[in-house]
Amino acid sequence: MAGWQIIDSHCHLDFPVFDATRRQLVKNAQAAGVSHIVIPGVMYQDFQRVIDIASIYPHVSFALGLHPCFMQKHSLSELRPLAECIATHPVCAVGEIGLDFYIEGYDSVAQIALLKAQLKIAKANQLPVLLHVRKAHDSMLKTLREMKFEQGGIVHAFSGSASQAERYVQLGFKLGFGGTLTYPRANKIRGLAASLPLESIVLETDAPDMPLFGRQGEPNRPEFLADVLHELVRLRSEPIETIAAITSTNVMQLLALKSN
Ligand SMILES: [Zn+2]
Secondary structure, eight states, X not given: OOSSOEEESOOOTTSGGGTTTHHHHHHHHHXXXXXXXXXXXXXXXXXXXXXXXXXXXXXXXXXXXXXXXXXXXXXXXXXXXXXXXXXXXXXXXXXXXXXXXXXXXXXXXXXXXXXXXXXXXXXXXXXXXXXXXXXXXHHHXXXXXXXXXXXXXEEETOOSOHHHHHHHXXXXXXXXXXXXXXXXXXXXXXXXXXXXXXXXXXXXOOTTSSOOTTOTTSOOOXXXXXXXXXXXXXXXXXXXXXHXXXXXXXXXXXXXXXXX
């Protein structure tokens, strides 16, 4: 067992690709130092599966939300049952919600409307949010300000600029870093991860997505979070124990997770 522990703040442990191996996967992650895993929900049809899987493992938490990449799967009639699920289950956040202006044929008006409705649910329940944002940081920041959203959250797989990062931090957000860090050519993200205050950084795998460098083509796994940590250690000046402890505390406090 490593002398440090880390938290995977974004892992789609419920995805069917893990059905045959999930128990072993969770064991391996724990053995690799991953003390807690957060599963974000992506669509209403999957919520029960997320809830069921999280209930099996004491160190697995979950969020529920409607993901902007699956707009055609969502309907506005799901907002009321979403709000009910949020109010009646031990969610740690509303998510994964957000804006994705990178996908082909995106409808920004529909995405922003769905985002606002879910930010409202988060506000009403005093919960933070797990954000997915691609090519839409300025619109996201504008929406958060317009909504006077003060619960903060995590911008997962952060890909914006230094000034956008700063604006998120001012709004009470942490920035998620994962497999992208391990790509030698990811200069912008590596530079940000090296220079941001540790208090703004959280770790994530986004498994089964966002494979690490050298592991392209295979499903990403939560145990590989240790490799993300090691890469961050190479980029920064603090000792590994400090980086592990602070990035974990960031997630625990923000999402009000209980240590186990
Ligand atoms: Zn995700």
